[in-house]
Amino acid sequence: MQIDLKTVNIEPKRKAFDHLVSRFGDKAASRYQEGSYDIQATENLHYRPTWAPEQELYDPNISRIVMADWHAFKDPRQYYYNTYVLARARQQEAAEAAFTLVETRALHQTIEAELGQTILDLLVPLRHAAWSANQNNVLISGYGFGTPFTQPCLYQGMDCLAVAQYLSRIGMLLGGTEALSVGKQQWMDGEAWQPLRRLAEDTLVVRDPFELFVAQNIVIDGLLYPAVFDTVIDGRFALNGAAPISMLAQFITDWSAEARKWADSVVRVAASESAANAAVIAEWFSEWSGRAMAALLPPIERAIGSDADAVLGQTLDDLKARLAKAGVTL
């Protein structure tokens, strides 16, 4: 007797959920799509929030940005819980390794005392700015509409806490716990920090989630991280003997480069939806970028001197180029 073994390919009756099939075609959906699209609650929101009866619980009309479909966004990194956590865990391991290397070899002690103090003065108060960025992104996540838009904002908020923690650790490594209280005091009372503190506090009361997105993730982060970390820390201080700080700040630089791609994609989608959207974004940009430039100048000037103006100007030009590429005419 002869037995033939053969495989039978059974076509699944459905390749994906119906709502994903209607969006992306009849093919297997990725986990990111399953975890992001059409899971925003849109119906049967019986009661308006007691604290804001003029709006629905999840209300697309809170923002001046008008989208026919708030699910038109896509996070280019395709973060959903699993991929986000895995990616950050890998980065955390790398950052821990860098801290261990610097601590065990005492590399931070190779930095000259004066430069070390300048770095402390520049970086430690920024952890308070990172906290307001956290608050802002969580607000966008809570009041924004459409999971592909709001989900990455929650991750961004977590990342801002990570930034604050790494800054604290750098501070403690260079100056002990005292560095943190001095940093807070500078943030609260230091003259150079008051414009930035005021800017951060003013963003905390912005209620339009998309305006807050532009103010925080495009303007403030788009100026602060390239200017302070890419240009000052990595570009200048590293050459003057503070390379260990670049190692310790590697998560911050990597993360901000990655987040920029996502932020650009959000603006690109919203601006390409309508000319009105693009105009609103441009209006928000000019309003917030003027303030952010003025607020960032004093602390950077204190760190690198009169050159700060040129550094910030260059950073602003780069940011404008990013927006132009995303379809916003300024």
Place this chain on the structure above:
Amino acid sequence: MSTVFIAFQANEDTRPIIEAIMADNPHAEVEDQPAMVKVSAPDKLTINKATVEEVIGREFDLQEMHINLITLSGHVDEDDEYFTLSWNS
């Protein structure tokens, strides 16, 4: 004309690779088999690092695909940027 092919396990990691192959090689054909996806093409098949990165939205090392690679046929020509199967080289 001879055919080259490459077969991957069918899973979440390989779907973007297959998608990238199909974007770069319009002449290729995908065959879904139980737990396996086989892509065949006449003469030549290229996997580009840049295209896969565009699909998955993060950096991709072409060596990652070997975790899910089942088999292939054709002469391999590869560097950091691409992985090509062909019979002509």
